[in-house]
Amino acid sequence: MTLGKQILYLSQADVVNTGLKMAEIVDAVEQCFVELGHGRVEMPPKPGIHPGQGGNNFIHAMPASIPAMKSAGVKWVSGYPGNQAKGLPYITGLLILNDTETGIPIAVMDCAWITAMRTGAASAISAKYLARPESSTIGILACGVQGHTNLEAMNVLFPLKKVKAFDTNAAQAKKLAEFAKNLDLGVEIVADPKRAVTGCDIVVTSGPILKIPHATIQPGWMDEGTFASLVDFDSYFSRESLKEADKWTTDHIGQYTYYKKVGGYFEDCPEIDAELGELVTGKKKGRENRKQKTFAANLGLAMDDMAVAPLIYRQAIEKNIGTWLPL
Amino acid sequence: MTLGKQILYLSQADVVNTGLKMAEIVDAVEQCFVELGHGRVEMPPKPGIHPGQGGNNFIHAMPASIPAMKSAGVKWVSGYPGNQAKGLPYITGLLILNDTETGIPIAVMDCAWITAMRTGAASAISAKYLARPESSTIGILACGVQGHTNLEAMNVLFPLKKVKAFDTNAAQAKKLAEFAKNLDLGVEIVADPKRAVTGCDIVVTSGPILKIPHATIQPGWMDEGTFASLVDFDSYFSRESLKEADKWTTDHIGQYTYYKKVGGYFEDCPEIDAELGELVTGKKKGRENRKQKTFAANLGLAMDDMAVAPLIYRQAIEKNIGTWLPL
Numbered sequence: 001m002t003l004g005k006q007i008l009y010l011s012q013a014d015v016v017n018t019g020l021k022m023a024e025i026v027d028a029v030e031q032c033f034v035e036l037g038h039g040r041v042e043m044p045p046k047p048g049i050h051p052g053q054g055g056n057n058f059i060h061a062m063p064a065s066i067p068a069m070k071s072a073g074v075k076w077v078s079g080y081p082g083n084q085a086k087g088l089p090y091i092t093g094l095l096i097l098n099d100t101e102t103g104i105p106i107a108v109m110d111c112a113w114i115t116a117m118r119t120g121a122a123s124a125i126s127a128k129y130l131a132r133p134e135s136s137t138i139g140i141l142a143c144g145v146q147g148h149t150n151l152e153a154m155n156v157l158f159p160l161k162k163v164k165a166f167d168t169n170a171a172q173a174k175k176l177a178e179f180a181k182n183l184d185l186g187v188e189i190v191a192d193p194k195r196a197v198t199g200c201d202i203v204v205t206s207g208p209i210l211k212i213p214h215a216t217i218q219p220g221w222m223d224e225g226t227f228a229s230l231v232d233f234d235s236y237f238s239r240e241s242l243k244e245a246d247k248w249t250t251d252h253i254g255q256y257t258y259y260k261k262v263g264g265y266f267e268d269c270p271e272i273d274a275e276l277g278e279l280v281t282g283k284k285k286g287r288e289n290r291k292q293k294t295f296a297a298n299l300g301l302a303m304d305d306m307a308v309a310p311l312i313y314r315q316a317i318e319k320n321i322g323t324w325l326p327l
Numbered sequence: 328m329t330l331g332k333q334i335l336y337l338s339q340a341d342v343v344n345t346g347l348k349m350a351e352i353v354d355a356v357e358q359c360f361v362e363l364g365h366g367r368v369e370m371p372p373k374p375g376i377h378p379g380q381g382g383n384n385f386i387h388a389m390p391a392s393i394p395a396m397k398s399a400g401v402k403w404v405s406g407y408p409g410n411q412a413k414g415l416p417y418i419t420g421l422l423i424l425n426d427t428e429t430g431i432p433i434a435v436m437d438c439a440w441i442t443a444m445r446t447g448a449a450s451a452i453s454a455k456y457l458a459r460p461e462s463s464t465i466g467i468l469a470c471g472v473q474g475h476t477n478l479e480a481m482n483v484l485f486p487l488k489k490v491k492a493f494d495t496n497a498a499q500a501k502k503l504a505e506f507a508k509n510l511d512l513g514v515e516i517v518a519d520p521k522r523a524v525t526g527c528d529i530v531v532t533s534g535p536i537l538k539i540p541h542a543t544i545q546p547g548w549m550d551e552g553t554f555a556s557l558v559d560f561d562s563y564f565s566r567e568s569l570k571e572a573d574k575w576t577t578d579h580i581g582q583y584t585y586y587k588k589v590g591g592y593f594e595d596c597p598e599i600d601a602e603l604g605e606l607v608t609g610k611k612k613g614r615e616n617r618k619q620k621t622f623a624a625n626l627g628l629a630m631d632d633m634a635v636a637p638l639i640y641r642q643a644i645e646k647n648i649g650t651w652l653p654l
Contacts, residue, residue, distance in 0.1 A: 004415050009336065009435075011653040042378075047371030049392035051399040051427040059430055061388035061401050065376035072378040074388050074403045076423050078430030088331050092431045092654075094423055096403050100378040103386055103405030104419045108336075108435055110654060323652060326338040327419075327437060 010109035032307035037277030062302035120149030126296030129286030131227035135201030142207030143176035205236035337436035359634035364604030389629035447476030453623030456613030458554035462528030469534030470503035493523035532563035
């Protein structure tokens with residue numbers, strides 16, 4: 001490619017076909033949290049627009065610059081709740097990657113796969129510092145895309161043996177079961193959500209993010225020593241059950257505070273004990289004993305995407321994937 | 328095209344080849360100012376990142392939604408001052424256009440031409456409300472890209488006869504002279520910047536935006552009844568000469584205030600009399616008599632781009648221009 005003359009376009013299929021491994025994504029996402037923890041990431045607040053009817057649609061610009069990873073760009077991602085009824089995906093969007101030395105765009109790629117994978121990776125990195133290292137049983141509540149990628153990422157860092165899968169949609173649970181079997185894990189599809197919490201070392205709540213939490217999980221369900229990653233923010237856990245938290249963390253305090261104030265999420269949740277960047281850089285302690293109940297309420301950051309995008313780009317070039325276009 | 332299956336990519340050459348006319352761009356940009364004036368545009372603050380060395384590099388995300396124009400999208404535009412020494416353009420970037428009903432991206436296009444054209448168009452719309460309608464002589468100080476598009480746009484709305492062109496670079500001035508001749512205008516290349524101000528009905532300062540104004544234009548140079556569009560912000564006019572302003576306007580008070588506070592621009596400039604959207608909707612008066620010296624300090628807005636992008640998209644489809652890509 002000639003800088004400033006051509007860019008590489010990668011469709012969703014192209015991105016998947018690069019074959020980038022979850023283990024590499026976990027590494028890259030951890031590296032960006034090291035950078036964030038040392039204050040070396042530029043990540044301004046993400047502005048959004050809300051076109052169309054209903055008021056729940058959004059399109060967010062998520063820019064980030066990670067100098068140490070020579071990565072700069074923006075993810076432009078939309079979420080339209082009404083799409084699913086039209087047979088269209090809820091989340092769609094593109095990511096633009098720029099050359100850091102000249103600012104010139106070098107690639108445009110679909111962002112759906114990257115978003116799913118990096119979200120799982122961030123959960124796993126939280127778990128690395130907050131779950132017990134020998135964690136082997138994982139409960140997944142809601143078995144959609146995020147259920148899959150969270151399981152895949154946890155399986156990179158932990159000696160998982162068994163998955164307890166809960167979903168109100170049986171077909172979804174079955175799909176996750178197939179996926180888990182391909183990872184050589186035992187699976188139990190459970191009809192009672194409690195059974196995907198009690199007896200688990202790691203719990204992932206990966207349902208939709210709701211303004212009004214359904215608060216399914218009750219006090220006493222989560223065992224001592226368990227770690228929970230709340231991919232659905234505070235939708236699954238009842239307020240009472242969250243009072244049991246010994247450690248409450250997030251990937252970004254600034255954005256967490258913003259969501260709390262402006263978005264109305266995380267009402268009456270525990271006080272933040274640590275940001276993930278502080279755990280990764282050793283500035284704050286993760287799990288301190290075998291009994292703590294630990295939580296990660298990660299929001300998903302622009303830098304997560306920008307940590308992964310250059311890997312996709314390089315792999316695509318190496319494997320001759322994608323379409324070169326004139327600038 | 329099939330929504331959610333394909334997007335249209337338009338290179339810089341593709342965008343130019345759509346043949347979209349400046350008159351259409353002026354109309355579209357005026358329409359978005361009507362929408363803004365009525366409070367019907369969503370345009371959040373534009374966040375930026377600043378990769379690379381030196382601290383003057385920027386890449387800005389500029390999102391906007393204009394429901395009445397069925398337009399939503401983002402411009403991701405970079406400015407790297409060091410690029411020119413490398414033979415690369417200072418400004419580069421892409422614009423993503425989304426379907427407003429589903430949020431799905433429908434097009435990615437180069438943004439350089441659109442940026443240049445819509446900036447000229449916004450100047451001309453300010454002039455429509457602030458210059459004398461019979462304005463026939465225009466002074467252009469700095470004859471680069473913005474000198475060209477500002478002249479072209481003013482020529483759409485005014486009975487221009489003569490251009491006085493000033494540039495410290497003679498080749499640039501000559502280029503603008505050629506361009507003006509093609510528009511059937513008389514041209515005088517002037518060696519003294521004063522001669523591109525005095526005796527002109529409209530003045531455009533279209534040099535680089537500088538943190539420390541060179542303040543070339545002195546009190547008394549600008550005639551009574553003249554309108555000036557400050558594409559270079561406050562770089563060309565001395566503070567003393569700005570004291571002569573009878574009307575000081577901008578395209579967006581919020582962004583103007585931000586630039587003033589955070590960017591350090593527009594120091595000691597007059598108080599804002601009106602926003603362009605207020606002029607266009609008749610909420611405030613433009614020029615009130617033949618003697619007023621009127622000014623527009625337009626900053627360039629995301630909605631300007633989003634007003635133009637759908638026209639480019641539709642024209643490209645009509646003319647079968649661009650590359651269809653799988654999403």
